[in-house]
Amino acid sequence: MKEIKVDCEKCEGTGTTSGRRLLECLTHLILIGGEHGKKGDSHPWLDDLPFSAKPTPDLAELTQGLADRGPDIWGHDAIDRHVATEKIISAAGLDPEKWGICPKCNGAGEY
Numbered sequence: 001m002k003e004i005k006v007d008c009e010k011c012e013g014t015g016t017t018s019g020r021r022l023l024e025c026l027t028h029l030i031l032i033g034g035e036h037g038k039k040g041d042s043h044p045w046l047d048d049l050p051f052s053a054k055p056t057p058d059l060a061e062l063t064q065g066l067a068d069r070g071p072d073i074w075g076h077d078a079i080d081r082h083v084a085t086e087k088i089i090s091a092a093g094l095d096p097e098k099w100g101i102c103p104k105c106n107g108a109g110e111y
Contacts, residue, residue, distance in 0.1 A: 005110040005111070006110060006111060007109060007110050008102060008105035008108070008109055008110055008111055009104075010103070010104040010105070011102035011104065011105060011109060013110060015101065015102050015105060015108055015109035016100050016102055017103075020085075020099070020100025021100075023085055023088065023089070024082075027066075027081055027084045027085045028076075029046075030059075030062075030063060030066070030084070031063050031071070031075070031080060031081060031084060032045060032046070032076075033046060033055045033063070034059050034061075034062060034063025034076070035055075035060070035063070035071045035075040035076060036055040037056050037058070037059035037063075038057065038070070038071065040057075041054075041055075042054050042055060043055075063076065063080075063084070066083070066084035066087055066088070067080035067084050068080075
């Protein structure tokens with residue numbers, strides 16, 4: 001009989017907590033800022049900030065360090081976001097293999 005797997009209801013099949021998913025979204029926004037700092041322009045998401053701040057080359061330098069590489073012609077990708085997120089978690093003194101992992105499914109996303 002074939003085993004049926006069901007998405008974990010606690011993490012909705014992601015394998016991570018909402019805190020980690022939020023951090024990934026914020027990291028994505030930082031990486032977008034770096035991409036546009038390198039180009040010398042802005043992005044609509046950044047234009048809506050409550051202050052005027054055009055991304056600058058120093059932000060591009062920071063995001064390159066976080067991602068371990070600069071953006072390619074399409075920008076930073078999901079691998080860059082993952083690497084940068086794990087570096088931020090580590091910088092906080094936490095274990096990225098454990099922090100933000102769903103406690104119910106242990107990161108599998110299903111059971």
